[in-house]
Every structure is written in C-alpha cells, then in structure tokens.
Amino acid sequence: MKERDIRAVILAGGRGTRFWPLGRAARPKQFLRIAGPEPMLAETVRRIRPLVPPRRLTLIADAAQTRQARKLLPRLPPSSFLVEPEARNTAPALMLATARVWLENPEAVVAVLPADHLIQDRARFLARLRAGAEAAAREDALVIFGIPPTHPATGFGYIRHNRRAGRKIAGASFFPVLGFKEKPELAQAEKYLAAGGYAWNSGMFLWRAGVFAEKIRRHAPELEPAWTAMIAALRSKSAAALKRAFRLAPALSIDYALMEKAEGVLVADGDFGWSDVGAWSTLLGLWPKDAAGNAVRGATVTLDARNCLVWNPGRLTALVGVRDLIVVEAGDALLVCDAALDQRVKDVVELLKRSPECKKYI
Amino acid sequence: MKERDIRAVILAGGRGTRFWPLGRAARPKQFLRIAGPEPMLAETVRRIRPLVPPRRLTLIADAAQTRQARKLLPRLPPSSFLVEPEARNTAPALMLATARVWLENPEAVVAVLPADHLIQDRARFLARLRAGAEAAAREDALVIFGIPPTHPATGFGYIRHNRRAGRKIAGASFFPVLGFKEKPELAQAEKYLAAGGYAWNSGMFLWRAGVFAEKIRRHAPELEPAWTAMIAALRSKSAAALKRAFRLAPALSIDYALMEKAEGVLVADGDFGWSDVGAWSTLLGLWPKDAAGNAVRGATVTLDARNCLVWNPGRLTALVGVRDLIVVEAGDALLVCDAALDQRVKDVVELLKRSPECKKYI
Numbered sequence: 001m002k003e004r005d006i007r008a009v010i011l012a013g014g015r016g017t018r019f020w021p022l023g024r025a026a027r028p029k030q031f032l033r034i035a036g037p038e039p040m041l042a043e044t045v046r047r048i049r050p051l052v053p054p055r056r057l058t059l060i061a062d063a064a065q066t067r068q069a070r071k072l073l074p075r076l077p078p079s080s081f082l083v084e085p086e087a088r089n090t091a092p093a094l095m096l097a098t099a100r101v102w103l104e105n106p107e108a109v110v111a112v113l114p115a116d117h118l119i120q121d122r123a124r125f126l127a128r129l130r131a132g133a134e135a136a137a138r139e140d141a142l143v144i145f146g147i148p149p150t151h152p153a154t155g156f157g158y159i160r161h162n163r164r165a166g167r168k169i170a171g172a173s174f175f176p177v178l179g180f181k182e183k184p185e186l187a188q189a190e191k192y193l194a195a196g197g198y199a200w201n202s203g204m205f206l207w208r209a210g211v212f213a214e215k216i217r218r219h220a221p222e223l224e225p226a227w228t229a230m231i232a233a234l235r236s237k238s239a240a241a242l243k244r245a246f247r248l249a250p251a252l253s254i255d256y257a258l259m260e261k262a263e264g265v266l267v268a269d270g271d272f273g274w275s276d277v278g279a280w281s282t283l284l285g286l287w288p289k290d291a292a293g294n295a296v297r298g299a300t301v302t303l304d305a306r307n308c309l310v311w312n313p314g315r316l317t318a319l320v321g322v323r324d325l326i327v328v329e330a331g332d333a334l335l336v337c338d339a340a341l342d343q344r345v346k347d348v349v350e351l352l353k354r355s356p357e358c359k360k361y362i
Numbered sequence: 363m364k365e366r367d368i369r370a371v372i373l374a375g376g377r378g379t380r381f382w383p384l385g386r387a388a389r390p391k392q393f394l395r396i397a398g399p400e401p402m403l404a405e406t407v408r409r410i411r412p413l414v415p416p417r418r419l420t421l422i423a424d425a426a427q428t429r430q431a432r433k434l435l436p437r438l439p440p441s442s443f444l445v446e447p448e449a450r451n452t453a454p455a456l457m458l459a460t461a462r463v464w465l466e467n468p469e470a471v472v473a474v475l476p477a478d479h480l481i482q483d484r485a486r487f488l489a490r491l492r493a494g495a496e497a498a499a500r501e502d503a504l505v506i507f508g509i510p511p512t513h514p515a516t517g518f519g520y521i522r523h524n525r526r527a528g529r530k531i532a533g534a535s536f537f538p539v540l541g542f543k544e545k546p547e548l549a550q551a552e553k554y555l556a557a558g559g560y561a562w563n564s565g566m567f568l569w570r571a572g573v574f575a576e577k578i579r580r581h582a583p584e585l586e587p588a589w590t591a592m593i594a595a596l597r598s599k600s601a602a603a604l605k606r607a608f609r610l611a612p613a614l615s616i617d618y619a620l621m622e623k624a625e626g627v628l629v630a631d632g633d634f635g636w637s638d639v640g641a642w643s644t645l646l647g648l649w650p651k652d653a654a655g656n657a658v659r660g661a662t663v664t665l666d667a668r669n670c671l672v673w674n675p676g677r678l679t680a681l682v683g684v685r686d687l688i689v690v691e692a693g694d695a696l697l698v699c700d701a702a703l704d705q706r707v708k709d710v711v712e713l714l715k716r717s718p719e720c721k722k723y724i
Contacts, residue, residue: 021680299720301713303706312696316723318383318710321700325684329696334674336698338683344665348680351663358661361678 004133005108008052009097011203012041012069012115013061013084017349017362018279018342021333022311025362030115031068034311035277035286041115042072048113051126058082058100059115060093085243091257092249094205095223096242098212099230106210109133112254114203118286120273129206131172132268136206138169142215142262143206144177145270146199152189155278155343157182157201157255161267177265180255201255202270219262223249279342280326284309294319298329309339333361366495367470370414371459373565374403374431374477375423375446379711380641380704383695384673387724392477393430396673397639397648403477404434410475413488420444420462421477422455447605453619454611456567457585458604460574461592468572471495474616476565480648482635491568493534494630498568500531504577504624505568506539507632508561514551517640517705519544519563519617523629539627542617563617564632574620581624585611641704642688646671656681660691671701695723 016029023029030041038046045057059069060082070081082100084093094112101108111129119125128145136143146159158181166175180201184192192198207215216223229245250257259265275282284307287295294302298312305319312329319327326337337345352358378391385391392403400408407419421431422444432443444462446455456474463470473491481487490507498505508521520543528537542563546554554560569577578585591607612619621627637644646669649657656664660674667681674691681689688699699707714720 021678301710301720303709303713304703315693316383316695316714316720318695318697318699318707320697320706320710321703322687322698325698327696327698329691331677333678333680334689334691334696335680335682336684336687336689337680341666341683344682345680347665348663348682351665352678358663358678 004130004137005056005105006052006111006129006133007056007058007101007108007209008048008111008113009058009060009094009101010041010044010113010115011061011090011093012059013065013087013093014114014116016116017346020345020349021330021335021361022328026064027068028065028116029277031072034283035118035275039072040118040277041069044113044115044117045073045076047119047122047125048111048129051129052111054080058097060084060097062087085246088246088249088251090254091223091252092226092246094254095216095227095249096230096246098207098209099227099234102209102213103231103234106213107137107208109136109206109208110212112203112205114276116277117202117204118273118275118277120275122272125272128172128268128270128272131170132174132206135169135172135174135266135268136211137208139174139264139266140208140211140214141174141264141266142211142259143174143266143268144259145202145204145274146175146267147202147270147274149193149198149200152186152193153200154183154186154189156276158184158189158192158198159201159267160198163197173269174266177259177267180260199267199270202274202276203255204270205254205259206268215258215262215264220258223257226250279345280309280311280328280337281339281342284339307339366492366499367418367467368414368473368491368495369418369420369463369470369571370410370473370475371456371463372403372406372419372421372475372477373423373452373455374421375427375449375455376476376478378478379708382707382711383692383697383723384690388426389430390427390478391639393434396645397480397637401434402480402639403431406475406477406479407435407438409481409484409487410473410491413491414473416442420459422446422459424449447608450608450611450613452616453585453614454588454608456616457578457589457611458592458608460569460571461589461596464571464575465593465596468575469499469570471498471568471570472574474565474567476638478639479564479566480635480637480639482637484634487634490534490630490632490634493532494536494568497531497534497536497628497630498573499570501536501626501628502570502573502576503536503626503628504573504621505536505628505630506621507564507566507636508537508629509564509632509636511555511560511562514548514555515562516545516548516551518638520546520551520554520560521563521629522560525559535631536628539621539629542622561629561632564636564638566632567616567621568630577620577624577626582620585619588612642671642690642699642707643701643704646701669701 031039132143160178161175166173226249233241233245289295293307296310299316301318303320306323308325310317310327324339328335393401494505522540523537528535588611595603595607651657655669658672661678663680665682668685670687672689686701690697
C-alpha cells in the first residue's frame, strides 16, 4: 500500500457552552485541559502527528480562536491556520479547506477532525484513519466514522448503514450508508440500539479532494457556485473575493449540505474509544476516581461524598455528605450541579446572556 | 428604679470551626459578617450600647483576637480590652474581668455576653438585661439567661428550673435554678422538651461583683486563692503577678466552676429571639430566602435548586438541580455540604489539621 497524501482539517471553532463556567465564549472547550494534561486542540494535533505532519495540517476557526490556537501551537507554520471569513456552520468551512487541498493535489485525502473529541486508543485510531483514507481513495467515497452505540444516547445524530454489505479495506470494515437520522428522542434511540445497524455520527470524515468536488457536482449542485468561486478566489489570492465566495455557500452543516445527499458514502467503524466529551458528567467516566467514585482536579477532602466531579485546581474543596454532584470553580464563577442534569448548564449560559450584569460571566 | 452601674464583659475569644472555610483560626466566628452587615462582635457591642457605654465595657480575648478586636472597634478606649494571659476556658477569664469591676465598684452588675450570638429583638433584650441586672442586685443572685426550647436540641446544656416559684422583677420573670444538665442525647432532649421547666443555657450571665466574690467564698472556695491573687495583682498592676494569679484558677467553664455549685441562681427568660448561630444551616433560618428557599450572599443563578445556602460574595454561583446544600467559597477553599450534616464541618477541620499540606487552610 503506497503512502497516501493525507491532509488533516481540524475544526477548531467550536463554541461549547456545556463546560461553563470553565468554558467561556473566549475560552471554548477545545482550549480546556479537561480530558488530559493538554488542551484538547493540542492533543488532537499531537494525536495525528504520526500520520499527518504539520505542513499537511489545517486548523480552521474564526479570527479570535485562530489567535488563541497560534499561541497554543507556536510550532505550526502560518499556512496551517485558515481563518473562516465568518461563522457559517461546517459546510462553507470544509468546502474552503478542501478547495485549498484540491488546488495542491486533487488526489490528496482530507481527514476532517473536530478539535474537541477524545480518543482513548490512539494507535487503533491512526490505523482506522489510514484505512479510511485508503477506502476513500479506492472507492471514490465520502467516509464517515460511525461510533458503535453503547447506550440510547439522544445527543448524537445516528447513521443507518448496511452491515451485510460491509467490506474490508486495509484491515478495517466499511459499510454503505443507508441514511442519516437527526438526534432522536429516547424511545427512538432505544429502537436504534435494539435494531442494530445504527452508529453515532462522530463528525469525523474522510474524502479525496477530487471526489469531494465530484460529489458536489453530481449530488449537491447548489454548492457548486460557492465551490467554483472559492477555487477562483484562492487562485487569485484575493481576501475580498474569498469572503464573497464563502458567503455563497449555504450556512449548513456538511452532513446536511452534502453527506445526506451524496451517493457512495461509507461508514467506518469508530472503535477506538471515542468520546465527544459532551458535558461535565462525561468526565466522571474518563478521570481517575477515588474509592468512593469521586473524580477531582485540585486538593480535596471528602467526608461521606460519592460520585462527585470537582474541578477546582489550586484551591481546596471539601465535600461533606454529597452525591452525584458536579462542582466547578472557575475564578469568578462557581457551578454546583446535579450530575444527571448537566445538560442544563447551557441553559445557565442562556440565563446569563439575558442579564446585563451577568454577561461578563459568559 | 435607680439606674444601675452595669458593666458588660464580652467573651470575644471563641474559636469556632463550624463556619469553616469562612471561619478560620485567625478569623473566628465573632469576626464574620454572617448574621448581619457587621461582624458579630461589633453587633454585640452596638446592641448593648443604650445600656452600657464604651467605658463600662470589657472585651476579653487572647492577644491575637484582641488585636483584631481593636482594629474592628477603634473607638473603644484601650481599657476596654482585657487580654487573657492564656486560654483557660471561661472561669478564669470571668473571674479576672469581675475582679477588675469589683475593685472599681463592688455594687456594679457584670453582664457576661458572648460575642457571637444573635439577638433578633434588641429592645426586648435590653429590657430583659436591665431587669436581670435589677434581679441580680436585689436578690444577691447569679442570674443566667435561659432560652425557651423550641425543639429537642442536642447542642446546648439545659437548665432545670422551678417554674412555680417564679417571681416578677422589673417586669420580667425569674425562676430558681434546680440543676444544670450537660448537652443531652436526642431522647433525653425530647424528654426535657415534653416535661417543661427546662431552658437552654445561653451562656449569658449577670451578677453583682460583690455577690460573685461572696458566692466564691461560700460555694466554690477552691476558686478563692485565684480570686484573692487576682485582686492583689490588679492592685499592684504587676503583669507577672496577674499571670500567676490567672493560672491559680482552674481551667473550667464558669458553669462548672461556680454556677452549678452556687445557691441562689436564677434563670431569666431569654425570650428575645436568641440564636447561638451554631452552624451554617442556622443561617437558612435567619437570612432572607428566594421563593425556592435559597438563601444566598453573592450573585446567584438557580435552575430548579431548593433550600440551599450560598456564601460566595463577589462571584457568581450557579446552582442546577440541587437541594439542601451549603455552598461556601472562601478564597482558597470551597465547601459543599449536605445541610443536614453541617455539624461535620468541624470534622473537616480536624482532617485538615492532620495533613501537613492542608494546615494552611485551617
């Protein structure tokens, strides 16, 4: 198997509010050290390094996030940072990043990776990524990593795929996609889990740049004016033209704008210990715990406390007689939350937005 | 009724650990602004001002606490501050404070007041104090304020008294004491409550200085060498002699050393909205609450949170889906505690004492 030209496009522009008060508008999840000793973005870059050297890497984010990313990753060349002209969901950003690759080498495989996911088995991840690049190239396919569901999650989109029509490529299994499903209600999620043949949409994709262009032409022609204008703008090196081209693309997710419409989409097994680290309680399953199930960052004293997550580095936290709590101290703001209700943290942020005195805490 | 010469002796030396992490060894309860806008000690001084002017006031505490008290109360004359030569419980301190008064005027009435109690009805308190001084003077009695029990508390000593032999003095009722009871178990406390004729020992006392001397002579002669030596040391103005005299007194509470032994002890009705503010959850009954029963100091956002007490001034606290919690942020340390278990906060302090890295948080 010849070494593929694999380009990584890291979506570094997430604006998570689920990790408030540690995560803020100016310090989103990908810059937090919650899933390891490094910020998640730095870990994402480090993780793919054996497969993708810095010069083949693109980080795509808005101007402010790009400034932060450059500070965090000073060794990356300036060409690695691609600033979104404006926030318009993932389709315009991935079209632009892929257009840049297409101009250099239409045969190159683009690997799209969110900056704020956790992968526990790094070696297997790299093997699966390599196989996925091979599948994308050989089959002229759009490849999407599907995560084998472990519970009826309602926070992910699901991908229905044909498990009988699977094929092995470079040691990994790939299945034709039958359809994309929106985030389901619990009852529906339970049905998916029981039925089998459904995987969580990880938001990690692989495609050959030329195939991406071809799929647009054949299955999503409404994207074509933007695509053509992007190519022209990149050739002319005109920032103004690029901005105009970017705005021609619909402000949609790439799933909705292209993946759901295209034929020849394959799902790849994301069996490498994936987590989107979607909320504070996720970390209860990731951090080391004491004998009573408490996972803590910072000095802690506990008396009859169980299954609590504490983020309070540099200070002391004392827990007395409490259970299943999320406790997060972030300088000017403190969160104390029932672990089962941590999805409501984003509602706290919404409440803060509405109060003039509280906007500073967002 | 002629105006009595009433002297207030404020016991300002408490070392509460129940308000950790706000309360510290260097910042005990009487210096905290937990029961009102002022520190409890300042409020105690202000409360009795209509009855006792500053020159008739003595604050007794150790050297460090006296330094803090002088900073807090800069208008009090230096003579108001009496430094305990060493920590030896209340008997030696109250003997010394009373001896000072005795030398000036044996007819003066000493009112002993802890610095860290809350009184809700100030006018009634002053009326009861005035009546108590009258009773102490007229009856040559040691007077102790007894609090009508509202529940079977296990955190207080109880005073059994003869409710049939009560008498009115200056508009207030006084009853002969029949016996002092140690802090009871719950079952015993329930019996006291059902039986009637029991009051909580408030630790607030009144006695004429000359009567105090006489009671020592007749009922607690083992205190006499210390008392005589204190009088001599105060006359000679020798600090060394005073220290020796202080050490002659047993390191006992005044209840144990004198009150329980003396005859002619009267209990006065402490019906003025008293609280010893014994632990964090007490404040749930004292602070204003929102519609969901949360009592907070500091900006707070709540989503489905009930009956929580929050101390976090100057920062934002968000509570999501939690119930009956005590949340206290004190700069370098944070407490999250089940409100029903706040008595265990002192156990946290004990744990911290045992850890070399954690001693700084005490």
